[in-house]
Amino acid sequence: MDEVLVAENVRKSYGDVQALRGVSLSVGAGEVFGLIGPNGAGKTTLVRGLTGTTSVEGTVRVLGKPPEAVDANRLGLLPQSFSPAARLTPRELLSHYAGLYDAARDPDVVLDEVGLADTADTWYEHLSGGQQRRTCVGAALVNDPDVLFLDEPTTGIDPAGRRAVWRLVDRLTAGGTTVFLTSHSMQEVARLADRVGLVRGGELVAVGSPDELIREHGGESTLAVETESAREATDALDGNYAVSVVSDGLVVSGVDPRDIGDVATTLDEAGVDYGSLAWSEPSLEDVYLSLTGESFEGQERGVTPPASAGESDDGSVAVGDGAGAGTGASAGTETSAGPEEGR
Numbered sequence: 001m002d003e004v005l006v007a008e009n010v011r012k013s014y015g016d017v018q019a020l021r022g023v024s025l026s027v028g029a030g031e032v033f034g035l036i037g038p039n040g041a042g043k044t045t046l047v048r049g050l051t052g053t054t055s056v057e058g059t060v061r062v063l064g065k066p067p068e069a070v071d072a073n074r075l076g077l078l079p080q081s082f083s084p085a086a087r088l089t090p091r092e093l094l095s096h097y098a099g100l101y102d103a104a105r106d107p108d109v110v111l112d113e114v115g116l117a118d119t120a121d122t123w124y125e126h127l128s129g130g131q132q133r134r135t136c137v138g139a140a141l142v143n144d145p146d147v148l149f150l151d152e153p154t155t156g157i158d159p160a161g162r163r164a165v166w167r168l169v170d171r172l173t174a175g176g177t178t179v180f181l182t183s184h185s186m187q188e189v190a191r192l193a194d195r196v197g198l199v200r201g202g203e204l205v206a207v208g209s210p211d212e213l214i215r216e217h218g219g220e221s222t223l224a225v226e227t228e229s230a231r232e233a234t235d236a237l238d239g240n241y242a243v244s245v246v247s248d249g250l251v252v253s254g255v256d257p258r259d260i261g262d263v264a265t266t267l268d269e270a271g272v273d274y275g276s277l278a279w280s281e282p283s284l285e286d287v288y289l290s291l292t293g294e295s296f297e298g299q300e301r302g303v304t305p306p307a308s309a310g311e312s313d314d315g316s317v318a319v320g321d322g323a324g325a326g327t328g329a330s331a332g333t334e335t336s337a338g339p340e341e342g343r
């Protein structure tokens with residue numbers, strides 16, 4: 001695989017703050033690389049170092065050259081903060097940016113793709129935050145770049161707009177564009193990234209495909225039991241299963257989906273009332289939690305609300321509703337991305 005982006009021992013300090021402490025990575029042609037990590041971990045600094053918008057120590061190569069030497073027609077950058085002229089419309093802004101390049105795409109087509117066809121003639125300052133961000137996304141890729149850097153592209157954008165941006169990224173990567181993305185959305189990273197890097201305290205602490213990271217750092221699948229009788233449930237399951245008590249019940253670790261019925265039967269036989277059983281596989285969120293000690297997007301892994309069988313918002317599968325209802329229950333698989341938001 002041709003290496004499009006290479007960073008070797010990249011370091012950056014702001015005064016006493018070591019924002020990057022020797023980051024090395026490479027990204028191949030057509031690959032989507034997703035960078036995740038807590039606030040202040042160094043993600044934006046790395047994007048800035050890779051794009052030559054801040055000086056760094058170490059080596060950076062983009063398309064085989066120092067970033068400043070790369071033809072601007074071939075690069076796209078959506079910075080985390082980007083404030084274009086407030087009294088221009090999305091159509092005017094994209095036309096302006098398109099005019100800076102040799103062979104840009106038709107701004108109206110891009111506006112349509114980012115879902116702004118209806119607001120193309122509204123002043124930027126009168127757009128909603130999400131519409132503004134979509135305008136910026138459109139501006140970053142109007143030149144159809146070979147390498148695209150997106151620093152938190154969909155922050156503030158609603159789910160439909162996020163899907164539109166994801167489809168745009170799909171379209172670009174299908175055409176061979178390499179994408180380097182930072183995000184605080186686990187769903188976005190799992191949906192888009194071929195490989196994920198987790199940065200913490202200025203260091204890249206893990207790199208791999210989402211599946212590899214989940215296998216290595218995600219821990220076991222779990223069955224969350226929502227019950228007010230945690231002690232009785234624990235007594236019933238102890239010995240056969242690893243159980244830990246949580247605020248609204250207990251979590252049984254390492255349960256194979258085929259064993260859910262056995263857990264339900266055991267609880268029934270012990271006379272334990274439970275509201276729901278929710279089985280889930282480890283996800284990128286668990287990887288993030290295990291490597292940073294913080295939950296991703298502020299979400300807690302765990303018990304889904306009582307529900308009849310069906311997929312919950314976090315993609316886990318809840319079964320049962322009251323004692324006995326879980327017997328013979330089937331379970332689905334939580335994808336690492338949670339419920340797929342349509343391609």
Ligand SMILES: Nc1ncnc2c1ncn2[C@@H]1O[C@H](COP(=O)(O)OP(=O)(O)OP(=O)(O)O)[C@@H](O)[C@H]1O
Pocket residue numbers: 014017018019037038039040041042043044045046080
């Ligand atoms: N221009 C600057 N001057 C001084 N310190 C800075 C500057 N830019 C970043 N830093 C510091 O460098 C560290 C890394 O910041 P950076 O913005 O790269 O983190 P991040 O991972 O992108 O965070 P976030 O998720 O909040 O966007 C932080 O401690 C930050 O305070």
